[in-house]
Amino acid sequence: LWSRGAFATGELETWQAFRERLAAALERITSAPGSGQNVAVFSSGGAIGALIAGILGVREEAALELGYAVQNTSVSELRYSGAQRVTLSRFNSLAHLPDPESWTYR
Numbered sequence: 678l679w680s681r682g683a684f685a686t687g688e689l690e691t692w693q694a695f696r697e698r699l700a701a702a703l704e705r706i707t708s709a710p711g712s713g714q715n716v717a718v719f720s721s722g723g724a725i726g727a728l729i730a731g732i733l734g735v736r737e738e739a740a741l742e743l744g745y746a747v748q749n750t751s752v753s754e755l756r757y758s759g760a761q762r763v764t765l766s767r768f769n770s771l772a773h774l775p776d777p778e779s780w781t782y783r
Contacts, residue, residue: 722747
């Protein structure tokens with residue numbers, strides 16, 4: 678319901694406002710001066726899923742599905758190549774945790 682805009686209480690941020698806030702954060706990060714720089718951003722699975730869904734241009738419900746797929750401590754990587762071009766180069770990597778018994782979901 679939330680991703681379809683059908684759940685609005687006035688107390689909870691709307692799905693559209695959430696997506697806009699994520700897009701604004703990405704804009705601030707990618708508009709910062711400096712070429713060839715690496716930036717680390719730490720966030721929750723929901724924000725990661727919504728941001729990646731927006732970049733890939735997939736349906737709204739897929740953003741929630743991606744968020745639930747994000748594993749704890751996983752690494753997702755975006756590449757920015759100028760002219761507002763942001764691409765996904767890695768999603769949900771657990772290369773730093775070689776033992777699958779260490780892998781968990783939220």
